[in-house]
Amino acid sequence: MTVFTCASTGQSITLLGEPKISGEAKVWQTNRNGYLAKIYHSQTPERVQKLAVMIAHRPKEPNSHLNHISFAWPFLSKAAEAMQFPTYFGANWDAFDECITDLTWCPAERYVIFYDHADIFAQAEPKQYQIALDILNSAKEYWQAKNITLKFLTINK
Template sequence: MNQKVFHLNGKKINNKQTFLTQAAEAMEFSAYFGHNWDAIDECITDLTWCPAQRYVILYNHADIFAQAEPTEYQIALDIFNSAKEYWESNNISFKFIDCLL
């Protein structure tokens, strides 16, 4: 199976902006990425630059962002859940694994 795994290093993420920057780097977003919630939502449901039949996002130390900015962290989770629904409706597996440690 053609699979693409992305890793978010949560040790470097303590707020919305560092989350967006790390996500853009990890997921290889293009230079036009707007560093806002709408932009990540758009990019994460595109991924034409790295086609796969399965996407996996591993996000370790998610507790740092979750504790520092719980509202913003929840927005990120909502975006990933929405992306999961989008990809699965297109018969492509999408897993988001957040490790709080």
């Protein structure tokens, strides 16, 4: 059993069970309900900077008025459900990027993603919508380099 101490809160976090291993990290269940721990295989200056930016610019909590913390933005949770992401999916942009360029749980010669009512997301959260598009475009290039087609179509209401 491995125990870490959170630098910002001083709380202990215990890693439980066996990790799920991905291309860039190991993802562990923790003793904190609703929390996972992602431990990267290697530390790079770019990854450190990316994590610092993610921590500094946390997403706006859409359910704060309900005294409830969302585990993911609606897009991420719906995408994970539709594409049957693994249970270790971290419900953040980094995890979405990792899963959309992995897809080992559903191997195929081509992938097609339909996103219905994309305009609602684009209007409500334009910056988040652009992040989604950037990741999908990057994934398209990633799969293209492997001679596998990934197409995504956005459909407005």
